[in-house]
Amino acid sequence: MNIGVVGGSGYVGGELLRLLLLREDLNVTVVTSRRFKGEYVFRVHPNLRGLTDLRFTDVDLDNISKRCDIVFTAVPHGSSVKIIPRLLELGLRVIDLSADFRLKDPNAYEKWYGWKHPYPNLLSESVYGLPEIHRSEIAKARLVANPGCMATSVILALAPLIKTEFIDTSRIIVDVKIGSSGAGSSSSIYSHHSERCGVVRPYKPTSHRHIAEIEQELSLILNSNVNVAMTPHAVDLVRGILSTCHLFTLKRIQEIDLWRAYRRFYRDCSFIRLIKDSKGLQKLPDPKYVIGSNYCDIGFEVDERIGRIVVFSAIDNLMKGAAGQAVQNMNIMIGVDEGKGLKIPSIHPI
Template sequence: MKVGIVGASGFTGLELVRILLRHPHVELELLTSETFVGQKLNEIYPSLGWDFNMKLEEFHIDNALERCDVLFLALPHGYSSGAALKGYEKEKLIIDLGADFRLKEIENYTSWYETEHKAPHLLKEAVYGLPEIYKEEIKGARIIANPGCYPTSAILALAPLFFNGLVELKGIIVDSKSGVSGAGRKANAITHFNSVCDNINPYGVAEHRHTPEIEQELSLVAGNQVTITFTPQLAPINRGILSTCYATIIKDISEGEIRQLYNEFYQDKPFVGILPEGTWPHTKWVSGSNNCLINFKVDARNNRIVVASVIDNLIKGASGQAVQNMNIALGIDEATSLQNLTIYP
């Protein structure tokens, strides 16, 4: 399969290249960039090695669709929908790492992202690309909406609770801390080294654009409307997300029984691990991998459960999950090219 990466010079594009270079069933055909047209990608990222000679090209959708079977769109919101529409019409596989196809209701998209959608009729056609929940729907899909990094960590942490009707649908708190790479390659006053080093700060409090995405997917799992309070925070680390989630328990159930339900929910899910009792996940334990590690504790005194999950925001939170989705859509083993071990320390 010939693969193109639109937006290859960003962090998610770089990770896509790194993963796909060792994929036995695909060939990198096209890498595009708005900023570095004509340059070799390894001139920007020497970590790819001196023998990697692919040049970054200007993006033209018709040319890309003529050359490629699969397109990864690593673009900001608002830029993917037009390209995805043409790809859909040409029956190509489009995997959007942006936000254009994550929300099913056009009103939610336009109000939270404040931009026009160029293919609103395809929102219902796109499959939300969280393989642990939608694997069957992803098979044969033509537009896959790769989940956001924060939603991936929060949904995986909480889904078993809502699936089994164990917690209240309101009053859910999601507190997430992310590495700075989640802000992208271009630094600004907030993500500059001097701002981030020895510092941690919340942002987008009660108004972050990932809020409706988390609520949408947890509501679908629960079969009823779920609302959350979501607080993202910028941590002084390169990569990784730690989400600590709080919910009120409504059933008489032991912690051991909950652990059994988590293990059953993620049985045969190769990239999700439930840690032993008392072992709390660390972001470094998933760095560079497509893994998600989860653990929880019942706070009996307050009748609440605390669930913590960690992912690498650039891998399971973006590029690794995108390749996992491609594998499933093409009928390839979902773990292909994603079984590398975590980089530690």
């Protein structure tokens, strides 16, 4: 199986290559980057030295179509939409890691991204690439829209509880803490070490774009509107996301009700781990223990005093939040074990 990576010079592109180059059943034939055209991949991603002698090329869609069966697009929002229609016309299957095909409502792009979507027909065809919810659709898709990193963490935390009868789906509050790699590899004044180190910096405290994905997917599960308020914070980590979700109950519940809901929903999901332990280092989810892995750790507490459920979700934003999940989607699309090449533990200590 021949694989192409369009936009391979960023952090997500580097993680894709780290995972793909180790697979004996895959052959990475094309890696593109306009900025680094002609340069060895390992000079941009030094961790890949010794694994590949590939050089970055410019984006030549006809050449890609001749040399690839599946293409990952890891380019900025608003760029994928300019190349994916042609890739599909050329007969390729595509996994897109931008936001360009995640939302089903074309009008939502004007609201959340500020531009009119030129291919509304492809929005209805694309499959939202969260395997724990859309596995059967992903298997048949020719275009998979890989979810956003924060959206992945929050949807996986909340999905099992949305259809229960004990939470208020009109009032869900989420606090997200995310590492610096979530902002990508492009630099700004905010990414300088002297400005980034030591921060707990709120940003986009209302109306973050990932809310659109979260509300879309949870509303589909419930078959009714779900409202989510989310505020992210940049924190002094390189990788990792911790989402803390506050839900309010409509009736008295016990912890056993939550265990049943999560175990039932995720009974066939090998990358979901329920973390609620009274012993050991990890009593509740912590991104420290998922770094470099494709796992999503979920835990919870019941606040009986005010009728609240607190759900915690931890992922590596570059793995389950991006490249790892994209490879999981590819595995499903080509009909192999969805965990192939991904069943690796996190790095510890880190």
